[in-house]
Amino acid sequence: MRILLVEDERALADGLADGLRREGYTVDVAYDGAAALTRLATIDAELMILDRDLPQLSGDAVCRMLREQRHPVRILMLTAAGTLDDRVAGLDLGADDYLPKPFAYVELLARLRALGRRAGGAAGTVLEAANVRIDTVRRTAERDGRPLRLTPKEYGVLESLLAARGGWVSTDELLDEVWAHADERARAVVKAAVHTLRRKLGHPDPIETAPGHGYRIGAAS
Structure with missing residues (x-):
């Protein structure tokens, strides 16, 4: 996934x-708002981390212009001002999320992972990696062309x-997205x-686990 950091x-x-x-x-960097717009015109960035207080052209102006152009990039706005009014103002400009400094x-x-999932979902109905494929509209899943019979929770984990x-x-994050709560006792x-999902996916096991990070499936093909 490509990010433009401004x-x-x-x-x-x-x-x-x-x-x-x-x-x-993959990260590209711009140090002012004008440079950000120029750079964005030459790359296919899915996410933008946008500081609100920028020289040349403010983050507010950049965000407003991109939304007027209906540019699909997802915007995470950063600012030293973290009041509720500031957050609402940033979101009203068209930012997808807002993170106050220091963070x-x-x-x-x-937050980038969450925005990335939303960006990926907007791009199409099919998600695929490691020969695992799901159709998020039909809610079907398969591995190497073999249909998978998954419970709703197993499907939710796989989709995430x-x-x-x-x-x-x-x-x-899985508790929030699939079970709608993050109760420590529910871990x-x-x-x-994940254990039953691995069994149904078969070998080789496509799910990686790392303490402190969680779970992932290799980069999409």
Whole structure:
């Protein structure tokens, strides 16, 4: 997944870009609003991390222009102003999400994964990776052309993992998305659902697990 990072604090921008690249993202960087629009016209970015306070052209102006042009890029807006009124104003401009500074890096990653899943869902009804394929409209699933008989929860887990397009999905995120709650005591149900899903998917096992990260299925083919 390709991200355009727009941040005028160069040390912050370069540090974030390096970290996101280590997470597997393709990252382009612009240091002002005008440069962001120029860069976006030449690349196929699915997500934009957009600082609100930018030189040349403000983040507000960039966001407004992109929405007037009906550009499909998903926008995560960053700002040092974190009041409710600021957040509402940013969302009203057309931002898809809003993160006040300073922020925790793990929260930034979680929000990017969520936006990435929404962007992927908007692109089409079929999600596919590691020879696993689902149709999100028909709610069918298959592996190597073999139909899979999944429970609703198993299907929900598989859809979340495929929609992440190679990114990690944590246990709490799966609880939020598939079970609609994040009760610490309910973590065992995620582990059980992943276990039965693995059995139905067969070998080789396409689901990776990493402590502190969660689960993922390799990058989409």
